[in-house]
Amino acid sequence: MELRRFWWWVLLVSVQLGMNGCFGCWEQERIALMQLKASMINCSYGNHNFASWDSTNKESDCCEWERVKCNITTGHVIQLDLNQVCSWSPLYSESPSWYLNASLFLPFEELKYLHLRDNFISGWVSNEGFERFPMLSKLEVLDLNGNNFNNSILSSFSAMASLKKLDLSYNNLHGAIIDIREFKAFSSLEELYLMGNWISGFVAIKELGALNKLKQLRLDDSSIDKSFLHMVGVLTSLNVLTMSHCGFSGSLPAQGWCELKKLQEIDISHNRFDGILPSCLANLTSLQVLDLSYNHFNGNIALSQLSSWTSLEYLSLSNNDFLNPISLSWFFNHSNLKVLLNENNKIAFEPNSHGGTPTFQLEFLIMSNCSFDGLKRTPRFLQYQYDLQVVDLSFNNLVGKIPTWLVENNTRLVCLVLMNNSFTGPFRVSNDIRPNIRYIDIAVNYIEGPIPANFSLIFPNLEYLNMSNNALQGSIPSSFGNLVSLWILDLSKNQLSGTIPMHFAVGCYSLAFLKLSYNNLSGQIFPTNSNMTALSYLYLDNNKFSGKIPKSISIVSYGSIDFSNNYLSGMIPTWMGNMSGLNLLSMAKNQLEGPIPFELCKLDLQLLHLSYNNLFGSIPSCSNLSRTEFLYLNKNSLSGLIPSSLILNTSDLIGLDLRDNHLTGNIPHSIGSLPSLRILLLRANHLQGRIPIQLCLLQTLNMLDLSYNKFSGPIPHCLSNITLKASFQEDDLRGLSSGLGSTNSFLPSLPYFETKYTTPPDEEFPRIHWGASLNVKPEAEFTTKRITYSYKGDILQYMFGIDLSCNRLVGEIPPELGSMSNIRALNLSHNSLSGPIPVTFSNLKQIESLDLSYNNLNGKIPLQLTEMTSLAVFSVAHNNLSGTTPDRKNQFGTFDESSYDGNIFLCGPPLQNNCTKMRPPSTMPVDNEGEEGDIFMDMGVFYISFVGAYITVLLGIVAVLFINPYWRRAWFNLIEVCIDTCYCFVVVHYHKLFNYRSA
Template identity: 30%
Template sequence: MCQGCLEQERIALLQLKQFFNDPWGLRNWGRGKENSDCCQWEMVRCNPFSGRVIELHLDHITRSGAYNYLNASLFLPFEELKNLYLGGNGIVGCIENEDFHRLSKLSNFEFLDLSWNDFNSNMLLSLSELSSLKSLNLAGNYLQVSNHTNGFERLSKLRSLEILDLSYNYLNNSILKSLNDLLSLKSLYLVNCNLIMASNHTKAADLENLSRLNHLEFLDLSSNMDLNNILSYLSSLSSLKTLILWNCGLKGTLSAKGFMRFSNLRNLKILDLSGNDLNINILTSLSELPSLKSLRLAYCNLLIASNHRNGADFEKLSRLHHLEFLDLSDNTDLNNNILSYLSSFSSLKTLILSNCRLNGTLSTKELGNLRNLKVLDISFNNIESLKSSQDDQNLRFVHLEVLDMSNNFFNNNVLSFVSEFSNIKSLNIEENNLKGLVDVTKFDALRSLEKLFMSYNKLDQFVSTNANTSFSKLKTLYLNKIFPEESSVPAQLSLKAFPSLKKLYLKENYHLNQTLVIQTSQVLSNLEELFLDQSPLSINFLQNIGALASLRSISLKNCGVIGTLPTQDRNNFEGEILNVYFSRSSYLNILDISNNNLSGELPRWIKNLTYLQELDLSSNHFEGSIPEEFCYNAELELLDLSHNNLSGSWRKQPFWKHSTMDQLPF
């Protein structure tokens, strides 16, 4: 194994740092003797044996609004460079005679990401010289095609190219002709490229060009207009494994003939037709795709007639013996009858029926055959209860891991029902009609539970009545607005059953007074993120926050507390900050106590928060100069002291040592 990077490549990286001129994104490059090995720098990956740089992740590190001309020769010292990410940096072009053709000397160069910059079509000529390229991402630039030569045909020289992304550019149908010689192409992205395949806009030759890509396995044509006329030509792409036609203006009657030819796509595994106006009759054609594993038909205006006459079309989909993923969400003309047509889909692992006008009581009998189901989403319906029958008493959904029942009308009785699903990892019952007492002991069988979402119900108590109940795997708990303002009963909350909790959301809760049962230092010893925004709290509870040694993030917006505890954004705190509150929170990354009535000098104990990355003390009444202790926070990236009463030479000192701070607001 190599002991470190090459010196010439280390110097070249420091030159790149000057080009990008970003004090935050590349802040650890070359800082200190202990950081001399550039292979350990963030965004850099080296060959572990030769020590040569093979990958650079330099995407989205230039400040917004900066427009740069790139010197591509800066990358020549990296002789083994394989992957280069330069997306989202506001690059408008290259310096004259220093464009991308220079990189043709790099024999291992295979991957180039230039997405979301400001290149135009002139740069295509230089890119065509990179004969070793296998993947090229040009999405989100200012590329255009015209009746004149536009450079796209030059990309045909990239004989090894397997992945090409031209999405979100100003193209048209003629781009298909320019790409027809890329015979090695396996993945093609043309999302939102102004393709229009209506009969009065399309030449047959354009569509035939697309059918020449015999090795194409992935094709994304999403968000183009009226692609009905292209469907018949897509059927000739026999190697296709993934086809995405989301929001392509497909119409049921116009597209029917094209879908009938889809039976030729014997290798197709993933098909997304969401956001089109389809007819349920197309399901007959889709049932002829023998390899299909994933089918998305969300927001397609699918309709089951009141007389069930067209229900047989759904039943035909059961021929897809390998189908594992089915999304029928946002088809608001479906109803409870859809369940009976899905009962024979025994291979399904994910079923999404969100916003499908399911209502009343759902019988689980129809789901009895879905024994491989891992994910079930029935959110945003009008379901009031679930019903088991004698025929499905043994139904336990033994493989179910994710259940989303949010935004329905379930009451407390549903808690006993879901407790039967012993392998669930994520349970969402937000925005239902749960009321009064919720005893988490009812979930006692859910020992695999990792995430629980119960926000926006109307509870008085969320407690555990059994001292032995413990959800040792639960890491995330959402309890936003479960104790409503209009309630006259003091809220009771016990979290002792969740000893491993890392993220706790308690926003918009009321009546969390002295009866609030949270033993912070013991029960929440592993907590990293705490959100209590807009929850009126007593100062006696808030004082315990400093005991949470693992805390990384605190959010206490609009809590209406008067006292001496740091908070976030527009509280009513008054007085000086006391060190005791953060005596053990040394791992804090973000501290925002802006827009308060804090006064006095800036706290010198800030130096004890050695991992602090963002500090916002703006819009208070602090006085005096900036203490030298602020310089000791080596990780600090963001500092805002604006709108205070500070004085002295603070604008330049003591931050002259702090390279990451020179353009931050004071």
């Protein structure tokens, strides 16, 4: 009987499976899926998110569709992955929003996992919202991360007793408080994510106790009040609490959260906590992960409660003010510790430290940029580590032989970063193969000797190698060609010599970035048969390469090329115009000749640097330079006009340098159409005409050099419109971005981080401290203080100067120039300027160099100029100035006689002639500005005296003629003779002229 009943149930199950499981998903769920597809098709961008959802093919099993997962036994849909179905597109001017019909999910009675992340859902269709969701009685995971839900969504959660994980992160939950009572229906909730919302606190905090099964609470990127830490202790089951980037400040509270004895993970990084760690933290004996980074905690870490956390596996103390004993003896008993991140703290020397052996075996150790106090050698405890995968001891100024024993002791080592220390000696390791090492950075040390010839045999899987800024000698090993996985190689700033090996150029086909700058390499700039098809960034500048530019470099079709400061010759090849992906091309300081090929106009470059060559001919009228930011053509023999079309088509231009050529004509009026221009250098050409007022439209200009030309006319008053502010953006100065993405992307995949911890912060990976080694920084030369300086990179945003010297400018100096308060250098010398020195120049508080020499300036030197306390160079020599020199105070006490030469009417120190002819101050007239009048003659007195004398003489003559009749008759006879003589002269000459014309 029992056997018969058994087979009866087998038959029923078989029939059920035959009706459903064998023939795919349930029909009503198939229909519901198609309705979902129809509701989302408007924002799914070409329906690519539902490519496999086929309603026409009845044999298509919806359980096999992408984004759908079914129970293998019943055939019911148990998981829907609808993440990023309606993701944002640049076509939108702002983030899109749409409303979803929640009732479409009701047919999925067995649904357990519903993911709607990053869909910009603003809510639900009216009466079809979460009030329908209680019918999904088996729903365990609901992911609404990255939508536009507001606080009203909270009231929709009711009777969802089966829910275990709820993610409402990065929505629009906002307000000073959020009512936690809305969550009390979730009696089974274990994980609650509220990250990235605009909430700052909770009400009905006691209701948190209803969430007695909650194990994970993530509140990162919110504005939760610190008082929450006092109250969170009611969540007795909590084992994960993360509150990074919440804006907390002050000291950590000593009550509340210390009662969470089951806590295994705490993340309070990126806040503003300060003070020492509270003693109550000793209660958290189950702690495995602790992240205190990016705060202001202080105190001796050895005296804190950390020594009692023997379960710790991951500890981040980075970027605080902790004091750390160098031996790490306070962690010797932490046998579980695997990850220690301790950047930007102070490392203290322990005079009485014991020589014990630590019980822990670290896998990740980051101790970069620590201020080692008293000890400059590699920490001794590292000699007992054998499981290290990542070591970063960069920026510590450690001394001694480079610790290659770290490589030999740790066979699992993946990443070694020792850059920016003072290690010496050769880089030598044993011949044992290290297949795991993929990342080595030992730049900026004093490592010497040759690169080991068997380098590629020891590190066959190397992907990143930076040995720059050392004292390496010899040649590049040919065996480097065996590093088929090598992606990044930087050997710049060493003493390497020889040529680029052929085998290296052929074998490293994965190489994307190659930097060999500042060495003594010679020969052909690049081997003819190069196989580096992935190469995008090639920096060979400042070497001794010679010959013509080989066509083998055409493989660099994207990225940057810098061949500057070599001995390249010949013409610029026209085929370079086909390297369409280049964004930077620098071939300055070579011996290139001939015209600039018009084909270069096809390149959409950000920077073109062809300075210091022998190029001639005219500048091409390019029309495809819309992205060009820096154009350097100075120090050549270019001639002709500055093309207007070139300026009109470079709207993003930041720097234009055409100095020291043979250009003629005027500055195009189109120059005013460059709103981003900050550097304009046209020095030493044959340009003429007036300085165009269109220059006044360049309000972001930092440097203007028009010296040594033939400009005439007055200085435009409106030049004062140039604000001379630090207008460079950070992105402008990094330049010309490498395009290689985040520096962390160079790091190898580190499984421990990926699997052990759910959200490892990117900051904790060792960085590639290249600075600008990936870029060619913008630069400019400018003459100030009688010396030509080269300004490069960040310093450009602090240099403001105008040089109009050695032209034919006339008229007075505009007083408005005194409003350019940030200017550091102003040179108007060697012109024909006249009039007085503007008193407004006293407002130039930042100016360091002012040269007004060799002009026709007159009047007195304003005494207020002594207020320019930053002035280092001052010259008004060879003008027509008069009066006394300024008082010998502030900077003017440092200027010698040469600053005033050639002004014969100037007197006073430091000149030899004194001012003895000056009237007493009490009798000297005062002008409108309150200054003393001219020391030689008052012009008003002169005019009055002249008129009085004239009237007196005239009256005297009349009186004499009236008294003496003889003189009176003689006077009238003389007058009559003069009148007759003049009359005859006019008549005779009139007749002669008339007769001549008639003839």
